Every structure is written in C-alpha cells, then in structure tokens.
Amino acid sequence: MSETSEWPLWEVFVRAKRGLGHLHAGSLHAADSRMALHHARDLYTRRGEGVSIWVVPAAAVAASSPDERDAFFDPAADKVYRHPAFFQLPKGAEHL
C-alpha cells in the first residue's frame, strides 16, 4: 500500500467524569485531529455525555526512559514511548 494512504497514530486520553484526570485509553489512526477526536468518541466512549477527550499525535509524545525514578532521570528524554526499535515483519516467513 502506498504511504500516502497511511494515517498517523494518535494516542487517546479520556476523562470519564469531573474530578478525575485524563487517563490513557489507547490509540487509533486518523489523518487529522478532528477525525481523531470524532473516532475516539466512537471507540473509547461510545459517545457518553460529559466526557472529555484529548488526542495527541503519538510522534509528539515525549517519554522518560524506563527503570529510572526520582533523582535518576536521564536529561535526554526520548521522543517516543513505544519500543525504540522498529520491527519489520520478515517477508516469506510463515506463522510469524
């Protein structure tokens, strides 16, 4: 499939009701933020009332490194909180 048909990844955060904070609900693919919000309502809230949704491009999420707490934060925080090495599915391998 052509790259021009691929939609970028968005992370979805939902606040179920007043008094709570936004929690990470999952992710979805969309071409822009309005579609991402619109789809997030369908997927993660089934359009419940009074719910607040944030969508953030996954590429914009900065993450701290694992296994480091309190005083040991690495100043060079990484860009993506997913696994750093991109995984290629080998072609021709069966039952992968």
Next chain:
Amino acid sequence: MNADHHYVLRLGDDALIAAQRLIQWCTRAPALEEDVALANIALDQLGQARALLTMAGELEGRGRDEDALAYERAESEFGNVLLVELANGDFAFSVAKMLFFGAYQNLLYQELSASAEPTLAGIAAKAVKETAYHVEHAALWTVRLGDGTEESHRRMRSAVDEVWPYTHELFTGDEVTEAASIAVRPESLRPAWSELVDEVLTDATLRRPEDGWAPTGGRTGAHTEDFGYLIGELQVLHRAHPGARW
C-alpha cells in the same frame, strides 16, 4: 385516513431503510475506525426505526408491532423517501446520502422534540443528539473527499450531483403531512437545510447542483427497482418461518 399513524410510519421507514443501507458497509468500510463509526450510525438509525415503528403500530391500533411492520408489509406499503433506498455506490455516494438525509433528519427532530405528543417528543429529543453526530460525520467526510485528492474530488462531485435530485422529496408535503396533527411541514425545513448544506459544500470546494429533475414516489409506495432486493433480503428469513419467535 389515520394520518398520524401514516406520518410516524414514514419516519420509521426512513430510518429503517437508511439503517439497512449503512449495515451493508459493515466489514467493507475504508478503514476499521470507519467501520465502527458507520455501525454506530446504523445502530442509532435502527433504534429510531424501532421506536417510531412501535409508536406507529400503537397509533394504528391493529396490534402490529415493530416486526410485523418491518417484515410483513409489501414494498408498496413502505413510505420511506427514495433517497434512503438508493444503493450505496462508492464511499462518496454514501457520504452524500448521509449528509443530505442526516441534515434533514436533525432539523426534523429538532422540531419534533417540541411536539405536544410526548412519545414523539421523547423519541425526537434523543434522535436530535444522534443525528447531530451523523451530520458532523458526513460533513467531515464531504470536506475531506471534496477537498482531498483529484480522484476523491471527482467522486464526491459525482456523488453530490447524483444524489441531489432525490433531496427534493424530503421537503415535499402531501395530504398526510397536511392532515397529521403531529406532523412538521417538511417544506419548512428546507431553508435551514439549504444553509447547512451550502456551507459544507463550499468548504468541500464543491458546487451546489442546479435544481432540475426531482423524483418522488417513495412516500406513496412507488419505489425503485433496487428497493425490491433490499426488502427481499430484509424480510426473507422472517417470512420463511411465519409466526415464529426469535
């Protein structure tokens, strides 16, 4: 003539047939997220259909419930507009149908939610919120397809041009809408509908089509050839087991 019954029955038929067409996108939508969205819209329409058909049955007073009305009437007894029965075509065609019909429904339900008839008002109040979402969904897509690639623009333009003639029936009154005490005069919805549709089409870099050919007949049971297949499929299993419960 029991005009109130006929009026509510048509609205139920509109929603039922719209739902049936949307259901045909299930497992075939252009993206998984869209499969979920279209199924949600279909579920909303189906819910409206069930509530309206049930109410129509009660108004009729002959003991027909939602299933008797959906599965045991002949094609010529359905009063939905032709627009909703049109085959789905490509995604652009379905988006055009959804935009034009959804905008009409949303305006209609806004009026009906002020109805003196409490059951109808209740159904309409819920449906206003649902159809607002449907219109938003269709508008987002109309704009993205209209102002996307050359191919999507071409397809969306064709879709709008081909569906347009069928929109006139939405705003055409008749003896039923004149006689029914609970009816909203469909003509009254046209100005607001026009304004909304114009805005979306402009944003989508699409021209509003010229008014010309204006097919009608759905409201009086004169349907398209496609409708026969749609109803056949909808009713076949139910009819194969007369009297059975499911």
Next chain:
Amino acid sequence: MRHNGYSAPEPPGAAELLAEVEATAKDGLDRGRAPLGPGEHTEDELLAHFEAVVAADEKIEPRDWMPDAYRRSLVRQLSQHAHSEVVGMQPEGNWLTRAPSLKRKAILLAKVQDEAGHGLYLYSAVETLGVDRESLFQALHEGRQKYLSFINYPTPTWADAGALAWLTDGAAIVNQVPLCRSSYGPYARAMVRVCKEESFHHRQGFDALHVLSRGTKAQKRMAQDAVNRWWGPALAMFGPPHEQSTHSEQSMRWRIKRYTNDELRQRFVDICVPQAEVLGLTLPDPALAWNGERGHYDFTPPDFDELRRVVAGDGPCNRQRVGNRRRAHEEGAWVREAAVAHAAKRREGVR
C-alpha cells in the same frame, strides 16, 4: 446498545469467568520492585531483571527491555488475535441484513461493531511493540499471518450466528480470561476490556439459541444442525495438543500464555456440557461423559488434521474471508489518501 431482556437463564459458569476478569484487573500492579538503576547493563543483567519481573507476575511495559524472542512471540500472538477479531466480523456479518427481528438485528450489529473495536484495541497493543499496523494488514492479506481457524467456516443459516457466538465466544472467553494476567501490560489491559464485552456476546448467542430450541420444529432443527457443525471448529480453536504446539512452551515461560491448549480445551468442554443441557440441545460427541476419577468430562478430541489444513489455507472460506479484507482495504485506499491529502492542504500534517 446493551439489551437486558434475555429470555434464557444465565448460562451456567458465566458469572465465575467474569469474576476472574474483575480480579485480574486489580492484580499485576507494581509491587515496588527495585529498578535496575542508571548506566549500562549487560545483556545477562537485563535478561535476569526481565525474568524476575515476569516470574513475580508483574507487567512488562512497552519501553522495557525485552528479549527479541519475547517481542517476536508477542507480535505473533497479538497480531493473530487482532486479525481474528476483524476477520471474525464476517461470519456473523453475513446475517446482519437478514436478521429475523429488529431486536436481533440490533444485537448482532452491536456485536459485530464491538469486534471491530476489539481489533482496534489489539492493533493498538501490537503497535506499542514498534510494529506498523499497515505491515500487519499486508501480512494478513498475503497469508503470512493467521487468524483463528473457526472463522474459515461458513454460516449458512441464522442458527449458525447463534451457535458461533455461544461456542466460539465461549471458547474465546475461556482462552482470554487467563490472558488478562498476561505479562505484557498493554495486552493484559486490552484483554480485560475485551473480556467484559465478550461475555455480553456469549450471552446473546446463548439467548438466541435458547429461543430457537424452544421454537418451531424447523427452528429447533436449525439450532441443533448448527451446533453439530460448530462444535468441532470451536474445540479446534484451542489449537493443537501441547506437545505438537511449536510456540506454547516459550509463550508459557514468559507468561504471554498462562495455560496449555489442552487445559483450556478441557475447561471449555466442562463449561459447555451443562450449558447445552439448559439449551435443550445435544453436543455431537457420543464419547462425551463425566469421568468421576478425573473430575472432568471425557470427550473426543477435534480433528487436528483438519485443523492443520484449515490453518494452512484450505478451509471452506479462507480465500473468501481474506479476499474480502484485502478488497476492502484496496478499495478504501482512495478514501484514506483523500484524508491525508486534505490534512496536508489544511496544514495539519503530523508525522
């Protein structure tokens, strides 16, 4: 849409499974294990830490170091699971336009929509491992990645939709409840959400069959016929016996998988027998009998040769199911491209 007007009683055993799901949602939280500490670590140290976390039933999260083989196993298992949800929309999707009552139509539509949603949750989970969703679709369309074998059978009657839901959702729940304790955080969390929704699906299938078995002679025959055809594929869902299963051993050590195929299959049979009795339908296995010594039902294992053939691509519907996915994806390309082009034009481009 959640329907509460069930005509059938609650299927025996269902409440217990749901309670297990609720319990696992509270488990697996960090018990304050000391982190590795800053600086470089040897591969041995990383592996030891990883194995200690897993052995303590704590969660591995996306940014944690993990052995390549663990990551590969997870990608395989999660992808297969995600594909199964999406391709699995088709057998029941076959009955949406023809559902015999509006209530059943709405229930079935909600179920099929849920399955799309589950696919999306699971693809989200695989993507945390650094795989691109598009490449997974390609692997599915090209036959390099698989999905659950039962999806390759047809649903020629309405009763098939009910039997499929009762049996295969039932089997899926038995399989998935332990996965709520999976060592990989995103998978475990997705499983808790999926399990809760799937118990509703299972109940609906049970309910639909219950009505049929108490209906007209033709309906009862339809129901029994469907159960006769779906029992085998449902049993085969648990995969080959443990000793023939290439991936199981490793998956179990790493707590990606918590029980053997055989243990899960036995649990499923034990649950189904009383449920079939409530339904008033028989399971098509003359050897099915309670074994007091073992404390389980004896049963005839499924045809594993047939399973192999179906998994290899020669089931009745493989080509049709995969073809439908490939076609939907290809025919939808111009739509997805339009959305991308629009975003770029309106200067929204985020990459």
